[in-house]
Amino acid sequence: MKGRPLVVAVSINGERSKSANPHVPIGPDEIVATALSCYDAGASIIHCHNASTALKGQAAADDYLAAWRRIRAERPGALWYPTLTRDGCDDLDHVRIIDEAIGLEFACCDPGSVGFSALDAEGIPMGGYYTNSYEQIRANFAQLAAWKLGPQIAIYEPGYLRTVLAYHAAGTLPQGAVVNLYFGGPYGLSTQASPSFGLPPTRHALLAYLDMLEGTDLPWTVSVWGGDLFRTELPEMAIERGGHLQIGLESHFDPVDKPTNEDQIRAALRLAEQAGRPVADREATLAVWRSPKA
Known part of the structure; x- marks a missing residue:
């Protein structure tokens, strides 16, 4: 894979709070400063949340x-690219408004349902489900x-990928689709130890997903949610096998280590340099990810 552009996608904030990491950008001024700094540091593309996923339509777009x-x-x-609202795949009005206002090349899709939980006082998983119907997808x-x-x-789960592969086999998966493999770390979406979701961030878990993707040539990324991607084998494996990296403070959590988004980018760039994969700029990202707006 030497010489093949590596896309470094940075999810700069998500639902994370300052208590989870004081470097999480919140509010327009901090988001502007962080985004510009991340582009300067080498980010290929940024994923960002707004103030609340409860906002919809014009309010969310504004x-x-x-x-x-x-x-x-x-x-x-x-x-x-922005995230979805709390209505998930059923509500893309804000995406359309943003695209018409300043242009977008990518947008989110969550093709399935998943349980998010934390352990109660007895060590039993308790929580709820984030759902997207097949009609919504x-x-x-x-x-x-x-x-x-x-x-x-x-x-989030292998079943999500089975749904995507069905669309791919039917020839109806939209151009520019990128498969973001989310591995569940020890904290998941929480700041407390939890059973998390999906497959753990291990070599065999990634190989299982790659077995499923065999023969599709779909671009893919790796990330660890509620953990540290760079303390696993996944980034080196992805870089060696032609994949890409999704990093940033949305997914990262450690109770002690509090990196910045830029720290994460610098760690990704070091691995890219060691592997001989140049970090993708705008045009390379659009080409590698086969954007219809390339």
């Missing part, structure tokens, strides 16, 4: 645009295809 109009003015064409893919936006597909 909250994103308060930061991203300024960022795009400083970095015309800089790649980024189908509508989501259809909208993104019509808008020429590449789906950034979250894979």
Whole structure:
């Protein structure tokens, strides 16, 4: 894979709070400063949340645009994409509004349902489910295809990937689809030890996903949620096998170590240099991820 561009995707904030990591950017001013710093540090593309996933439609779009109009003015064409609302795949109105206002190349799709839990006082998992129906997923893919936006597909569980592969086999997976393999670390989406979700961040877990992807040639990334990607074998394995990295403070959590997004980027760049894979710029990212807007 030497010489093949490596996409370094940085999820800069997510639902994380300052108590989880004081470097998480919150509010337009911090998001602008962090995004620009991350692009300068070498980020290929940024994923960002706004103030609340409870916002919908125009309100959600306006909250994103308060930061991203300024960022795009400083970095015309800089790649980024927003998240979904709490209605998941059933609500993409804010994506359409943002795309019409300043342009997008990618958008989220969560093709399945997953349980999120934490351990109670007795050590028993308790929590709830984040759900997306098959009808919602189908509508989501259809909208993104019509808008020429590449789906950034979250894979929380192997069943999610089976659904994606069915669309791929049917020839209906939108152009620009990227498979983001989410491995569950010891804290999951919490700041407390939890049973997390999905497969653990191990060599064999990644090989299982790669077995499923065999023959598809779909671009893919690795990330560890509620842990530290760089304390696993996954980044080196991904780089060696032609995959890409999804890093940043949305997924990272450690009760003691509190890196910045830029620290994570520098760690990714060191591995890329060692492997001889140049970090992808805008044009390389659009090409490698087969964006319909390339």
